[in-house]
Amino acid sequence: MRSDAEAGAIxxxxxATGRPVPAIGLLGGDLCRSLGGRGDAQRLRSADAMTFRxxxxxxxxxxxxxxxxxxxxxxxxxxxxxxxVVMNAAWLGRxxxxxxxxxxxxxxxxxxxxxxxGQRRAVERRLRLGAHLPHPSIRATRVPAxxxxxxxxxxxxxxxxxxxxxxxxxxxVEPDALTVVV
Numbered sequence: 774m775r776s777d778a779e780a781g782a783i784x785x786x787x788x789a790t791g792r793p794v795p796a797i798g799l800l801g802g803d804l805c806r807s808l809g810g811r812g813d814a815q816r817l818r819s820a821d822a823m824t825f826r827x828x829x830x831x832x833x834x835x836x837x838x839x840x841x842x843x844x845x846x847x848x849x850x851x852x853x854x855x856x857x858v859v860m861n862a863a864w865l866g867r868x869x870x871x872x873x874x875x876x877x878x879x880x881x882x883x884x885x886x887x888x889x890x891g892q893r894r895a896v897e898r899r900l901r902l903g904a905h906l907p908h909p910s911i912r913a914t915r916v917p918a919x920x921x922x923x924x925x926x927x928x929x930x931x932x933x934x935x936x937x938x939x940x941x942x943x944x945x946v947e948p949d950a951l952t953v954v955v
Contacts, residue, residue, distance in 0.1 A: 775812075777802035777843040777862075777932035784829065784840050784951065796824070796952040802932070803843040807862035807876055810955030822954050827876040829950035830861045834929055834939035841931040842951065844870075847923055847942060848930075855887045857921050859944045866933075867901060873915065879948040883919055886911040918945035 774780040780797050787794045798817045799805035805812065808825055816822055830841040839845075844865050848856035860871035860882040871882035888910045926938040 774799055775801040777804055777841075778934045780804065780842045780953075781840060781932045784842060788840065794951060796954060798954045803862045803864040803866070804876055804953065805955055806864045807843070807874070808953065808955045817954055824952060824954050825877060826949040827951040827953050828861055828879060828881075829947040830859060830881060831945050831947055832859065832931065833941075833943040834937065835941050839931055839936060843876075843932050845942075845944060846930045847921075847927045847939060849927060855885070855923065855927075857923065857927075857942060858884045858886075859919075859942075860884070861946070869901060877949070879946060880915045880917055881919070881944055881946050883914050883916060883944075884911055885921065919943070 774783065774797055780799065780802065783797055784794050799808070799810050800812045800814055800817070804827070808823070827842070830845060832839050832841060832845045841861065843860070843862040845859040846857070846865065848854070848858075858865065858870055860874045861876050863869055863871045863874045865871075870884065874882035920943045921941075923940050923942065926940050929936055929939050929942070
């Protein structure tokens with residue numbers, strides 16, 4: 774799979790039909806990057822390939838259950854208003870948003886942020902290195918499960934794909950639910 778969304782779709786399809794989730798070769802995406810993958814298809818078929826057991830994120834959005842392999846994010850434009858990000862992987866695009874996150878630790882790394890306008894650029898510059906924490910406007914926790922009320926319907930993205938809106942988010946980790954190869 775070349776993206777987190779593709780890997781998540783494989784997982785969702787297997788779960789929907791009651792089949793076991795197959796091992797997934799990762800050629801791209803934030804989960805791949807978090808595990809040190811380089812996107813080399815030949816490596817996946819060689820002795821240099823690395824196999825990992827990884828956690829799976831499960832999120833309920835206003836009662837509707839979904840899965841994610843790398844991250845779930847609820848926001849109205851980055852750093853504008855309140856944002857919620859639930860990470861299984863360390864990376865979200867070019868940002869090291871979950872610098873302590875590991876996809877096999879049995880925990881989700883959660884950031885709830887409401888960054889004041891005058892601090893947004895400085896926070897964004899520090900995100901690339903994962904140096905945005907600690908910050909007084911970002912509450913970061915590591916949990917096996919959590920629940921958040923967003924107050925109003927907020928756009929939600931799973932593994933980079935917008936899936937709709939939600940007011941109430943419940944997330945949990947399923948430890949060692951995936952086998953991935955990088």
